[in-house]
Amino acid sequence: MENSTQMFWTGLSPDEAREALVNKNKSMWDKRMSLKEAVSRFIKNGDNIGIGGFVHVRQPVATCHEMVRQGFKDLTLSFQSAAMAPEILAAAMMIRPDHCTIKRIELAYWGHESFGLSPAWRYLGERGMIEFEDWSNYNMSARFKAGAMGLPFIPTRGPLGGDIPNTSRTRVMDCPFTGRPIALLPASNPNVALIHVQAADMYGNCIIRGTDGTCAEIAMASAHTIVTCEQLLDHEIITSNPKDIAIPFPAVDAVVQVPFGAYPGACRRHYYYNGDEILKFLGLISPMVKGGSADALKTWYDEHIFGVETFGEYIETFQTRKLIADQAAEAVHCQRLA
């Protein structure tokens, strides 16, 4: 158990996070590059990775595939509620611990809602293979917000009363103004944020449709941000309504256009969940929770990640009619003139 008297930072301390921005080239430069280049340039072994999206919405799935292809060790993953992004990274650790390892997870929820529990979380957690720190959705979101605000901590009500303060770096203090207990949560400043958005320009200005999740806060808190987008827009178009910009260019380091970059999860205006594929993938991991064989999962990684060069090749393994059906299922939610 974490001793609650011990304080430590994962990723960057607030001072280091400040220093990282001071030293960064914050000018408007063309940040378009391949996902391969973005991942190799900005992610290092031991990094704390901030994962955007919410459960199966706008998860940075393509970026996680590329991370597995390249292989990283001792990662810390930080997120509020996530599904496929940690599942892809963690299941890779289950079959190739020589190539991919996660050291620690700071999270509110790792699961798949109507698609069930996370088998990779159960496998790693129940075997004591990773460190983790439980928080709530607001806790993690507020921790990223504190990081984005340039503050070392943020006061919140949740997680008062339960066990989260007993297993995390929460400090409970008496509010200096009301005298009542209040929880203080340490800021989260990841090394790298992974964010998938609907649209970006080449400088990294991002537009998000549907829920914002905590993407802006994660990007603003992190030293580097890798953005994948469905649509790459001209700067003049994306800034036609400046208040639409959820993440501004100086926070972004790489812009990669990746259609279906959150698939088989969902991306508003573009595609709805491919539940069959989500269940199929989880079904390859589940038997391992009870000690079953890793063969089927290994084959999947060989065919869909290690055996291909890009995420686009993985998308090409889906039937066109299924991709179109998932686009049509989403189009119903946001009808508009083309």
Added chain:
Amino acid sequence: MTVATDFTAQELIVVAGAKVLEDNKIVFVGTGLPMVATLLAKLTHAPGLIPVFEAGAVGPPLLHGLPISVGDSKTGTGASYMKGLNAAFELTQRGFADFGFIGGAEVDMYGNLNSTMIGEFPDEYHKPKVRLPGSGGTADMAASCERTILIVPHERKKFNEKLSYVTSPGHLDGTPGARQKAGMQGKGPYRLITTKGIFDFDEETKRMRILYTFPGETIKSVQAATGFELLVAPHVAEFPPPTVEEVRLIRETVDPRGIFVKRAA
């Protein structure tokens, strides 16, 4: 209103959940059965109910049907306001949420919930018997919604005197003012809906109390499926079975694909 004879335990829980919801209130809705009950309530007695989903959507009409996630695109369409998680939870902390509607894997007599781990705490926290997904937003809803409605399937192993982990605090240890002393807001658990009945929490002791038993259950059978002693309200009534119309709505309109409400009992 014809009473249905063919219905499942989950359908009953959804009908009961819907009936507990009051029209024109703001309810912060957790994933799973709370979403189904909310949609049913909106289609029946509570068209003015205002759902808030933690991923950000406030007050969507849910015209495209049941969301399969609290971040589903279906929650975004027609929402009155939609930012992200911080904005949604700030609404709750500020006092905009009349109700929080949440579930858990384990509940105790004071309405505290566990959705983190099964095993000995704290020794097995880092290597639990079963690792559950984690709080999600339920700890925040529990700490800051004005009142909470809980949904837990009624099995003896889920109703325990001591939880493996308190993820979402209810009435804590039941002592007067415990929530306020801990720094939380709101009045805490208001109703618990299970597959066997509806419960409230005694004004004085904050202990779980039977209000209604579901068809086929008795106070005795409910107690037998509970790992602690239940209090019993003065006039425990049998909760009416769902109507044919309610069951039809659930099967044909609310959850036609059986995403959360399974057909088999």
